[in-house]
Structure formats: C-alpha cells, structure tokens
Amino acid sequence: MIRTRVGYAGGKQENPTYHQLGDHTETFEVDFDPTRISYEKLLEIFWEEHDPTSRSWSTQYKAAIFYHGDEQKRQAIATRDRLAARLGKAIRTEVIPFSRFYPAEAYHQKYYLRGNKPFLTELQRYHPQDEGLMNSTAAARINGYLGRNGTADALKAEIEGYGLSESSRQALLHAAGVKR
Amino acid sequence: MMSRLHIALFAMLGTLGTGQSAAAPVTQPDAGLPAIDAAAPAKTETATFALG
Numbered sequence: 001m002i003r004t005r006v007g008y009a010g011g012k013q014e015n016p017t018y019h020q021l022g023d024h025t026e027t028f029e030v031d032f033d034p035t036r037i038s039y040e041k042l043l044e045i046f047w048e049e050h051d052p053t054s055r056s057w058s059t060q061y062k063a064a065i066f067y068h069g070d071e072q073k074r075q076a077i078a079t080r081d082r083l084a085a086r087l088g089k090a091i092r093t094e095v096i097p098f099s100r101f102y103p104a105e106a107y108h109q110k111y112y113l114r115g116n117k118p119f120l121t122e123l124q125r126y127h128p129q130d131e132g133l134m135n136s137t138a139a140a141r142i143n144g145y146l147g148r149n150g151t152a153d154a155l156k157a158e159i160e161g162y163g164l165s166e167s168s169r170q171a172l173l174h175a176a177g178v179k180r
Numbered sequence: 181m182m183s184r185l186h187i188a189l190f191a192m193l194g195t196l197g198t199g200q201s202a203a204a205p206v207t208q209p210d211a212g213l214p215a216i217d218a219a220a221p222a223k224t225e226t227a228t229f230a231l232g
Contacts, residue, residue, distance in 0.1 A: 001196045002224050009228060028231075030193050031224040037196055042227050045193070050231050057232065066228035098228050112191055126213050138214040140194035150195030163214025 003031040004140040007103040009066055016102055025062055029101055039072055043079045052083065052093035066098040106130035110139050112146035122168055138162040145176040152178040
C-alpha cells in the first residue's frame with residue numbers, strides 16, 4: 001500500500017465537510033502498487049471486513065465499492081455475485097462508479113498516528129503540511145502498526161525506511177508487539 | 181469521528197504490500213523524506229471503498 005486517506009465521495013455537494021456532508025458517504029481510498037497487491041485481494045479483504053447483507057443506516061455510513069474503470073467494475077461485480085451465491089442472500093453493499101473524492105479534514109487522517117504524538121511529531125518534520133502527511137507511505141505504515149496490524153517480520157524489514165529516530169523505532173516495535 | 185470500521189480497516193490496509201515494489205526503481209533516499217516515501221512508485225492504482 002502506498003498511500004491511504006479517508007474522505008467523502010458519492011454525492012453531488014461541492015466541498016463537503018464532516019459537519020456538512022450533504023449527500024456524500026464516508027469513504028477511504030488506497031493507492032496501491034498492483035505489482036505488490038491486486039485489486040482482487042483488496043476486494044477479498046473488503047468483503048470479509050463487513051456484513052454486506054445488512055441494510056445501510058444512512059447515506060453517510062453506507063457500504064459501497066466505488067469502482068475506477070471497467071476492470072475494477074468487472075471484478076467488483078464478479079466478487080459480489082460469487083459472495084451472494086455462497087451466502088444465498090442478497091448483497092446490499094453497493095457497486096457504483098467513482099466520480100470524485102474529497103479528502104476529510106486533517107484530524108480524521110491517520111487516526112492511530114495522531115493519537116501517538118511522538119511519532120506524529122517526528123513525521124511532521126518531513127511533512128509539515130497536512131497533505132504531505134496524508135500522502136506519506138511511512139505515515140500509513142506507522143498508523144497501521146500502531147493499530148496492531150501487519151506482521152513483525154514485515155515491520156522489522158522496512159522500519160529503517162520510516163525516518164524515525166532510534167528511540168521511536170524501538171517504541172514502534174514495542175507497540176506493534178515485536179519482541180526484541 | 182469516522183466510523184470504527186473505517187479506522188480499523190484503513191489501518192490494516194496501511195500495512196499491506198510491504199517491501200520494495202517490483203516496479204519501483206531502487207533509488208537513493210531523498211534526504212528530506214523518509215526512504216520509503218522517497219522510493220514510493222509514481223505509478224499506482226486507486227481503490228475507493230465505504231464500509232458503513
């Protein structure tokens with residue numbers, strides 16, 4: 001995964017905000033390297049991580065795939081239909097064309113990282129602007145590991161590239177549950 | 181606050197696909213950026229989801 005960001009999509013209102021969302025839905029975007037992970041794998045994770053048969057509470061919180069292009073549309077529909085056949089139930093998660101994504105306010109981006117001030121402060125030395133931090137691979141990785149995701153081996157293999165001080169590297173390994 | 185599902189899945193996705201990209205050139209890190217940011221491939225695909 002190269003970049004991750006949360007925001008709003010699917011509606012017609014220009015420049016939505018969290019408190020003036022209009023007809024948009026809370027969404028997240030990932031920029032990924034298809035030589036490292038496939039869109040189909042992302043779809044597999046997406047389907048596993050929610051109940052696609054439940055009715056959405058609202059436009060703000062509905063479940064949806066916003067496909068980019070015909071190939072993503074084909075794969076989204078194919079995986080949806082396979083899941084429906086396996087479950088024997090209607091799938092309520094929507095598959096709809098992507099139109100425009102509006103990044104959410106900075107305080108919504110990288111939730112776990114923002115809750116860990118020492119890491120945030122170190123990354124802000126490289127990315128003093130919110131947009132730079134939002135688009136930082138290091139920020140996405142650290143946010144993920146602080147949320148106790150990923151594997152110890154993967155973290156150890158690339159932590160040197162995150163730009164952290166030695167003390168923060170050790171703190172991140174500890175937070176991620178890696179035993180020295 | 182964004183939904184808990186978003187926060188959790190979003191964080192998990194951030195750790196996927198670790199390691200050097202096969203498509204990315206091996207570059208010397210930009211002194212002004214973490215090495216992993218400096219080496220990020222310019223060519224990527226985007227996926228957009230909502231989790232409810």
